[in-house]
Every structure is written in structure tokens, then in C-alpha cells.
Amino acid sequence: MGIRTMPWSEWIELDSTYQHWQRVRKFRVRTRGHDVVRVLPAREAESVKVQGGAWAAKELVFELAEYLPRRYPSSFRVTRLPNGVPAPSIGGVSLAWEQQQPVQTIEAIETGEKFDLRVLEGLNDVEMGEEAMRITAGLIQDDVALMIEGTDGKYYFQAGAICIPGFWRMRDKIGMTLDDIHISGNVPRFKEKLQTSMEKFFRRMPVDKPVVRNNYFMQVCKPLSYVADADPEPRLDVEEECAFDIDPEELSWSESTNGPEDTFLHGHGHAALPAPYLAPSTMRLRSERQTLRRLPRTGAIVFGIRTYLFKIEELALERGVAHRLASAIRSWPDDVGVYKGRKMYADVVLKYLDECAARDGNIVIEEEEGRGYPYVR
Numbered sequence: 185m186g187i188r189t190m191p192w193s194e195w196i197e198l199d200s201t202y203q204h205w206q207r208v209r210k211f212r213v214r215t216r217g218h219d220v221v222r223v224l225p226a227r228e229a230e231s232v233k234v235q236g237g238a239w240a241a242k243e244l245v246f247e248l249a250e251y252l253p254r255r256y257p258s259s260f261r262v263t264r265l266p267n268g269v270p271a272p273s274i275g276g277v278s279l280a281w282e283q284q285q286p287v288q289t290i291e292a293i294e295t296g297e298k299f300d301l302r303v304l305e306g307l308n309d310v311e312m313g314e315e316a317m318r319i320t321a322g323l324i325q326d327d328v329a330l331m332i333e334g335t336d337g338k339y340y341f342q343a344g345a346i347c348i349p350g351f352w353r354m355r356d357k358i359g360m361t362l363d364d365i366h367i368s369g370n371v372p373r374f375k376e377k378l379q380t381s382m383e384k385f386f387r388r389m390p391v392d393k394p395v396v397r398n399n400y401f402m403q404v405c406k407p408l409s410y411v412a413d414a415d416p417e418p419r420l421d422v423e424e425e426c427a428f429d430i431d432p433e434e435l436s437w438s439e440s441t442n443g444p445e446d447t448f449l450h451g452h453g454h455a456a457l458p459a460p461y462l463a464p465s466t467m468r469l470r471s472e473r474q475t476l477r478r479l480p481r482t483g484a485i486v487f488g489i490r491t492y493l494f495k496i497e498e499l500a501l502e503r504g505v506a507h508r509l510a511s512a513i514r515s516w517p518d519d520v521g522v523y524k525g526r527k528m529y530a531d532v533v534l535k536y537l538d539e540c541a542a543r544d545g546n547i548v549i550e551e552e553e554g555r556g557y558p559y560v561r
Contacts, residue, residue, distance in 0.1 A: 187385075190396040190475055196248070196324050197473065197490055198256060205325050206295050208431045209347040213321055215427070219355055221321065223313035223343040227334070234334040237343025238313030239274055240484035241330060242304055245316040246272065246279035247479065248323055249287035249301060260323075261291045265302075272305060274481040290323065297322050313343055321345040326475075326488040331362060331386070339386045339485065341365060348436045348491055350470060351401065356450035362386060370451045372519040386485060394477035401470045401524055402513075402533065403493075404440040404459050405433050433468065433493055440466070441525065454525025462529060464536040467496040469509070496533060506540035513537075 212220045226236040253260040264285040265271065271278045271286050280286040291298040299319045304312050320328055330343040338361040346354040357365050362382060366374040389395075406428070427436075437445045443456040459466070475488040500506040513534060516526060 187395040187397045187476075190394040190477075192394065193255060194396070195394060195475060195477065196251065196255065196326065196488070198259065198325060202259075202325060203294050205348075205435070206292070206297070206322065208436055209321050209325075211427065211430050212347040212436050213318060219353065220347050221314055221317045221345050222354060222358055223310050223317060224359055225310050232334045232336045232338075234340045234342065235332050235482075236309060236313070237330050237332060237484075238309045238316075240332060240479060240482040241313035241316040241320070241343045242272075243274055243279065243479050243482050243484070244328065244330065244486060245301065245304075245319050245323075246286060248320060249290045250281040252290070252323060259293055261293060262287045263289045272301070277481055279481075292323060299323070317343060317345040321347055326490045328489070329487040331485040331487060333387070333483065334361075337387060338362065338383070342484075346489075349489075350403065350435065350438045350491065351442060351453045353445065353448060353450065368451055370523065372517070372523050389476065389478050389485060391478045391480045394475060396473065396475045399472050399474065402529055403434065403438040403468050403470050404462055404466050404529065405438070405468060406440055406459075407461050407466055408432065435491065435493060438470075441528070453523070454528050456528075458528055462532055464497055464500075464533065467529060467533050469494045469496060469499060496536070500537060500540040503544050506537040506544060507546050510534055510537035510541060
């Protein structure tokens with residue numbers, strides 16, 4: 185699975201794009217509704233019973249309210265409930281840390297957004313969970329999926345704040361088991377190599393041992409000039425116009441790579457026709473930093489997805505990177521190449537990377553234990 189131990193200080197990563205990304209996320213929450221934030225109720229009438237996602241969503245937002253001001257004290261400000269006020273809890277266990285009163289409000293200083301967690305106490309079940317997930321989406325740059333164990337020992341996707349998936353839609357996966365999410369998404373070699381080990385890992389994952397892994401894809405985005413040339417007349421579809429203005433890099437949904445979001449066929453990414461503007465200048469490397477941790481009260485597993493976009497032209501400026509990326513793309517087995525959409529962009533991006541690598545003298549980058557990246561041979 186390519187996982188490694190994650191220090192607690194690295195659970196949530198924030199950077200200088202925070203304000204812009206929160207603008208994108210807020211737009212998505214406002215315009216996409218349940219496609220972006222959704223919490224499922226408990227399954228009670230079926231042979232397999234699964235708890236709903238609401239209590240895990242509530243626990244998560246209180247965990248973040250405690251973690252963020254400690255990890256980023258200049259970026260978040262909190263107030264706490266006065267002494268003597270009944271503390272929010274789950275199963276009789278307070279949602280505060282270190283014997284303190286629970287957080288009452290949390291403010292993201294950079295955006296000025298202030299969230300009052302007391303609002304959750306006046307809501308019931310799914311409404312409460314979805315409000316908690318909306319607050320979570322407004323605090324961090326990660327997308328979040330909450331996985332809850334059913335009576336069959338499988339983990340189910342019961343709640344999510346998925347604002348910037350790029351290549352998949354929550355509506356296609358919410359409520360599925362961990363296995364079905366990967367199988368229906370045509371993840372290469374999942375059944376043969378990952379299914380059994382992943383199931384065991386989720387069941388055995390302890391509270392005190394979070395983990396992290398990374399992946400990467402390639403995507404295309406529209407150049408500003410193309411949008412202007414293709415749409416000389418004012419558009420009546422104001423929402424679409426605003427979406428491009430807010431998210432020109434197609435962070436939230438890669439339409440240039442996957443086609444329109446509402447007609448996307450689950451399990452068939454990279455299905456758009458090659459864009460006429462496909463060029464090194466419109467190519468992006470999309471990398472996901474995926475984290476897993478178990479919540480201590482509900483036992484739910486938090487799957488965090490922190491996405492990064494890098495311009496290929498900027499990456500290729502670093503000596504040795506062009507050679508390494510071209511080698512990686514060529515090394516993908518055929519099924520992985522199909523999954524990552526290599527056929528769409530390979531000719532363009534490999535030609536460009538090879539030219540950049542030749543300019544660098546085709547140097548090779550090594551990663552050695554104890555040596556900082558890059559180490560050039």
C-alpha cells in the first residue's frame with residue numbers, strides 16, 4: 185500500500201494557498217450540495233448493520249478544533265465553553281483535550297471565518313453530522329472521508345466532505361465498502377495485491393499509529409486564452425462562469441481530463457477527448473497526500489486527502505526531475521497506464537520531458553536515507 189508512519193505534527197498540512205483553496209471549497213459547498221458534503225444515517229434494517237456517520241463527523245470537528253490551534257497557533261483562534269456549562273461528549277466522554285473545557289468557537293484567522301460549534305448541539309443526527317463536515321471543510325485544505333466498521337467487519341464510507349476530488353465523485357462511492365470503492369473504480373490489481381492486506385490493516389489500525397501515503401496523476405487544465413476565445417458572448421450560465429473564475433486550474437474537477445462532472449461515468453477516468461489546448465503549459469502533476477487515523481471515541485477511520493497541483497513546466501526547471509518523471513510514466517504497467525490516462529497526454533508530455541532531461545544532461549536523482557532531496561548523481 186506504500187504507507188509510512190505519520191508524526192502527529194504532520195496530520196494536517198496548510199500552506200500559502202490556504203485562502204485561495206478555501207474560496208474554491210466554499211464555492212463547491214455552496215453550489216454542489218450533497219455532491220460535496222454528505223452524511224449517511226445508520227443502517228438498521230439490513231442484514232449488515234453500520235453506524236451512521238454523524239457522531240464520527242462531530243468527533244472529527246472537535247479533534248480539529250483542538251489540534252489546529254496547537255499546531256498552527258498563528259492561524260487559528262479558539263474560545264472555550266465556560267466552566268460549569270455541560271460539555272459536548274460522545275458516549276459520556278468529553279470532546280475536549282487535556283481536561284479543558286471543549287472548544288466553543290474556532291476562527292481561521294487568514295479567511296476570517298468563525299465557526300460556533302455550539303450549533304451542533306441543536307441539530308439531530310444527519311443534520312448535525314453534515315454541519316460538522318461543512319465546518320471541517322472550512323477549516324482545512326484536506327478532503328475527508330469517514331469509514332465506519334459494519335457488523336460484517338468491513339468498512340463503509342458513511343460521511344464525507346469531498347470538495348476537490350478532481351477525478352471521482354462522492355455520489356458514486358458514498359455508502360460503499362472499502363473493497364467496492366476500489367473495485368468499482370477499476371483500481372489496478374486491487375483484488376490480487378491489495379484487498380486482503382487493506383481489509384486487515386483497517387481492522388487492526390490502532391488509535392496511536394496514524395499513517396500517510398502519496399500518489400500522483402496527470403491532468404490538463406484550460407488556458408485562460410482558450411476560455412476567452414471559445415466564449416466571446418456573455419454566458420447565461422453564471423455558475424459555470426464563476427466556477428472557472430474561482431478555479432481556473434480545475435482543482436475541484438478536472439473537466440479537461442474527465443469531461444463534465446455531471447455526466448462522468450464512474451470507473452472511467454481520463455475519458456475526455458484530447459483537448460485542443462493540450463501542451464506542456466496546460467499539463468499539471470496532481471499529487472494526493474493521503475492520511476489515515478482512527479478516532480478514539482467512535483472508532484471511525486479518518487481518510488484525509490490533501491491535494492497538490494504542480495505545473496509541469498515549473499517542475500521541469502529543477503535539474504533531474506524531468507528525467508525522473510519521464511521514467512516513471514514509461515514504467516507504468518499497461519493497466520496502471522490506462523488508470524492514469526497515459527494515452528491522453530503521453531506523446532506531448534514525454535517529448536517535452538525528454539527535451540528538458542537532455543538539456544540537463546540526463547542526470548539521475550537518487551533518494552538516499554539521511555540525504556535531503558534532491559541528491560544528484
